[in-house]
Amino acid sequence: xxxxxxxxxxxxxxxxxxxxxxxxxxxxxxxxxxxxxxxxxxxxxxxxxxxxxxxxxxxxxxxxxxxxxxxxxxxxxxxxxxxxxxxxxxxxxxxxxxxxxxxxxxxxxxxxx
Amino acid sequence: xxxxxxxxxxxxxxxxxxxxxxxxxxxxxxxxxxxxxxxxxxxxxxxxxxxxxxxxxxxxxxxxxxxxxxxxxxxxxxxxxxxxxxxxxxxxxxxxxxxxxxxxxxxxxxxx
Numbered sequence: 001x002x003x004x005x006x007x008x009x010x011x012x013x014x015x016x017x018x019x020x021x022x023x024x025x026x027x028x029x030x031x032x033x034x035x036x037x038x039x040x041x042x043x044x045x046x047x048x049x050x051x052x053x054x055x056x057x058x059x060x061x062x063x064x065x066x067x068x069x070x071x072x073x074x075x076x077x078x079x080x081x082x083x084x085x086x087x088x089x090x091x092x093x094x095x096x097x098x099x100x101x102x103x104x105x106x107x108x109x110x111x112x113x
Numbered sequence: 114x115x116x117x118x119x120x121x122x123x124x125x126x127x128x129x130x131x132x133x134x135x136x137x138x139x140x141x142x143x144x145x146x147x148x149x150x151x152x153x154x155x156x157x158x159x160x161x162x163x164x165x166x167x168x169x170x171x172x173x174x175x176x177x178x179x180x181x182x183x184x185x186x187x188x189x190x191x192x193x194x195x196x197x198x199x200x201x202x203x204x205x206x207x208x209x210x211x212x213x214x215x216x217x218x219x220x221x222x223x224x225x
Contacts, residue, residue, distance in 0.1 A: 006155070032212050043117075043203050043216030044156070089156055095212055098144050098163035100171055105155035 003027055004092050006104025013111050019077040021107045023090035026071065030092035030102075035064065035075050038087045038106075047088070048075070051095060080111045115140045117217035119204050125223045126194060134189045134220050136204030144207040145187040146171070146214070147179065149200040156203070162187055194224040 005024045013019045025033075034049035050057045050064040050073065057064045063076040077084055090104040117138045126132055138145065146161040148171075158171030162181040176198055178190040187206075191198060201221050205214040 009153070034212065036214075036216075041219075043205075043218050045216065046213045049212060091156075093212065098161075100161065100169075101146065101158055101214070102172070103148075103156035103158075105153060 003102045004090060004104045006090050006107060008107060009105065010108045011110070013077075013080045013109065015080060015082060015111055015113050017080050017111075019080045019084070019109055019111070020074055021088055021090070021109075022072065022074045023104050024070075024072045025092045025102075027092065027102075028071070030094065032093040032095040033064070033066065033073050034091050034093060035062075036089045036091065036103075038089065040086075044089055077109075080109075082111045082113055085109055085111050115215075117204055117206055117215055119202075119217040119220050121220060122218065123221050125225065127225050128195055129193050132191050132194060132222075134191075134202060134204075134222070136187045136189065136217060137185050138187075138204075138206040138215070139185065140206060140208065140215070141184065142206035142215075143184070143209045144214075145181070146205045146207075147177070147187070147189050148203045148205065149173065149198075150203060150219075151200050159189070159202075191222075194222075196224050198222065199224050 035047045036044035037047040038044040061078045066073045093101045143164045147159040148156045157173045160179040162168040204217040207214045
């Protein structure tokens with residue numbers, strides 16, 4: 001029933017390296033694709049988001065790449081830092097909407113010094 | 114401070130004993146939602162509400178009830194909890210015509 005597939009489940013990256021997390025969705029009705037970051041003991045918080053009318057969005061060290069035809073999007077974390085160690089969730093949503101939201105299964109990122 | 118609050122934060126209960134997890138937001142948001150988080154399954158939506166007295170099922174509504182009598186509150190009710198409802202629960206809210214959801218701190222529920 002999972003409509004958003006996320007990989008990998010866990011990821012270990014050296015400090016300064018690039019972290020890449022991938023998501024794929026099925027329902028083309030989704031038009032808002034956020035990434036949420038969750039630290040242990042906390043609720044998820046919005047990190048960065050994209051709409052399908054653009055192929056890439058960058059905010060600081062975080063970039064979303066979006067491939068509408070393949071129904072895939074990915075999060076790239078450049079120059080990964082130990083403070084980026086967290087669980088990351090992608091989601092497929094409806095912009096400004098009052099509808100169901102579907103999240104991916106999460107990726108636990110560990111950035112080692 | 115603008116926030117989503119949940120109570121209790123931790124709860125251990127026994128099978129069949131009715132419980133309510135409260136959720137409250139002070140941001141005048143219309144959209145509110147409940148999720149459960151389980152290892153390997155991510156966040157799964159249980160119920161969501163578009164406004165007072167308007168609710169709809171998410172992906173995993175079985176065994177749960179909700180009500181939305183006031184805009185600020187969205188309690189989650191487990192009338193007969195079972196061990197498979199042991200999970201970490203999050204409430205979230207979203208402003209009208211906006212995209213970002215604001216999550217509460219979570220409630221860890223254990224059903225024995």
